[in-house]
Structures are given as structure tokens and as C-alpha cells.
Amino acid sequence: MPILYFWASKTKTSMTKLSVNINKLATLRNARGGNMPDLIQSAKDIEAFGAQGITIHPRPDERHIRYQDARDLKDVVTTEFNIEGNPIPKFIDLVLEVKPTQVTLVPDAEDAITSNAGWDTRKHSGFLSEVIAVFKEQGIRTSIFVDADPYMVEGAAKTGTDRVELYTEAYAKSFAKGYLQGIKPFVEAAKTAHEMQLGLNAGHDLNLENIKYFKENIPHLLEVSIGHALICESVYLGLENVINMYLHRLK
Numbered sequence: 001m002p003i004l005y006f007w008a009s010k011t012k013t014s015m016t017k018l019s020v021n022i023n024k025l026a027t028l029r030n031a032r033g034g035n036m037p038d039l040i041q042s043a044k045d046i047e048a049f050g051a052q053g054i055t056i057h058p059r060p061d062e063r064h065i066r067y068q069d070a071r072d073l074k075d076v077v078t079t080e081f082n083i084e085g086n087p088i089p090k091f092i093d094l095v096l097e098v099k100p101t102q103v104t105l106v107p108d109a110e111d112a113i114t115s116n117a118g119w120d121t122r123k124h125s126g127f128l129s130e131v132i133a134v135f136k137e138q139g140i141r142t143s144i145f146v147d148a149d150p151y152m153v154e155g156a157a158k159t160g161t162d163r164v165e166l167y168t169e170a171y172a173k174s175f176a177k178g179y180l181q182g183i184k185p186f187v188e189a190a191k192t193a194h195e196m197q198l199g200l201n202a203g204h205d206l207n208l209e210n211i212k213y214f215k216e217n218i219p220h221l222l223e224v225s226i227g228h229a230l231i232c233e234s235v236y237l238g239l240e241n242v243i244n245m246y247l248h249r250l251k
């Protein structure tokens with residue numbers, strides 16, 4: 001038996017929640033300036049279809065999720081509401097106003113196309129500890145976005161955060177190349193998180209191809225947030241149905 005599978009089979013598995021990131025639906029909506037697709041209705045539908053959470057990542061330029069979307073979703077989301085972002089002052093104010101289930105702190109630069117690194121939890125320990133305390137005081141669960149590095153996971157634990165989110169782009173890339181050992185650092189980081197009594201989330205570039213192997217090998221995985229691939233896959237898998245519906249109406 002491959003060593004990773006052996007380790008996983010010795011570990012009690014539990015359910016991992018799926019939080020759907022709806023940034024890309026907002027991207028599509030913003031393209032025409034109207035309200036299609038309707039973000040609020042989509043969030044309700046996603047929950048009705050069984051997803052256990054809704055994730056949004058409002059960026060300072062509001063290129064997809066607008067700050068107002070976060071306010072509008074507040075009264076609609078009945079599962080876990082996760083707001084991700086760089087804790088600049090206006091983001092902190094928004095989160096304190098909306099009071100989601102969870103806030104995930106991501107160190108992204110304003111001009112970054114997408115999130116591209118985890119926090120250096122050692123260098124920014126003081127800042128993270130302060131921000132985490134502010135959110136926790138208001139009963140908001142906190143998570144810190146980190147690379148799959150036990151040293152950074154330990155640093156996160158020292159800030160008082162409830163959870164960490166492992167940044168999975170490197171895993172997704174190695175899986176796509178067929179390099180399954182690319183999961184090793186994630187297994188180590190997950191073990192460290194558990195030892196430090198941190199809850200474990202994961203996300204970025206997870207998809208229908210790579211999610212099963214990740215789930216099977218990562219212990220104590222509480223939640224994954226998936227957006228870009230999930231929305232693309234929904235387009236691919238839904239196209240045939242919709243084209244047939246048009247053809248039927250055009251007969």
C-alpha cells in the first residue's frame with residue numbers, strides 16, 4: 001500500500017464541509033452591469049443543493065464581490081458564511097458589521113490576480129494576533145491562510161486563531177502533473193495543525209479531479225472552499241442541458 005494511503009487509513013475520517021466560493025458568479029454579473037446571475041438567489045440555490053457554506057472574497061477594487069454583496073448575503077446565508085480577505089481597515093469594518101460565521105485572513109496584494117501566498121505568521125505575528133482578537137471578541141471564528149509549512153502553522157497557532165486554511169495551489173499543480181508526493185507537505189502541515197489544536201480548512205484550485213485524493217490523505221479536514229473550478233465545471237456539465245433546452249424551444 002502506498003505510504004500516504006496507509007497513513008490515511010489509520011486515521012479516522014470525518015466529514016469535510018464544502019463551502020462554495022461565489023466570486024466568479026459576481027464576476028459574471030458585473031460583466032454586464034445588471035443582476036444576472038443573481039448572486040443572492042444563487043447562494044440560496046447552492047445551499048438548497050446541499051453545500052454547507054458560502055464563501056466570498058471581497059477585494060478592495062470590488063472586481064467581483066462588492067462590499068454591499070456581503071451585507072445583502074448576511075440575511076440570506078443559512079449555512080456557514082465565510083468572508084475572506086486582507087484585513088485592511090475597511091475589510092475589518094465590513095466583517096464586524098456583517099458578523100459572518102468565519103473570517104479568513106488572506107495576505108493578498110491589491111493588484112494580485114488571485115491569492116498567491118499564505119501569511120508569514122512569524123513576521124506578522126503581532127498584527128495577526130491583534131486582528132484575531134478583535135474578531136473573536138465579536139464571536140466570529142477566525143482562520144489564517146497559510147502555505148503548507150508546519151513552521152507557519154505553529155506561528156498561526158500562537159496568534160490565537162481558531163483555524164488555518166492551507167493554500168492548496170501547489171498541491172493542485174503537482175497533482176495535475178501526476179506527482180502525488182506533492183501532498184506530503186500538506187499532510188505534515190495538517191498533522192501540525194491538529195497537534196496545535198487548530199481546526200483545518202483548505203482551498204485554492206481544488207477541483208473535481210484533485211479533491212478526492214486530497215480528502216483521503218489529509219487528516220481532520222473540516223472544510224474546503226472551492227470557487228473557480230467549481231463554477232467552470234458547472235458550466236461544462238450544464239452546457240449540454242441548456243443547449244438542448246434552447247434547441248427544443250427553437251423547433
Ligand SMILES: CC(=O)[C@@H](O)[C@H](O)COP(=O)(O)O
Nearest residue numbers: 023057084106114115203204
Ligand atoms: C483565498 C483564496 O485562496 C482564493 O482562492 C480566493 O478566495 C479566490 O479569490 P479570487 O476569486 O479573487 O481569485
Ligand SMILES: NCC(=O)COP(=O)(O)O
Nearest residue numbers: 021203204205225227228
Ligand atoms: N479559499 C479558497 C477559495 O475560496 C476558493 O478558491 P478557488 O477555488 O477559487 O481557487
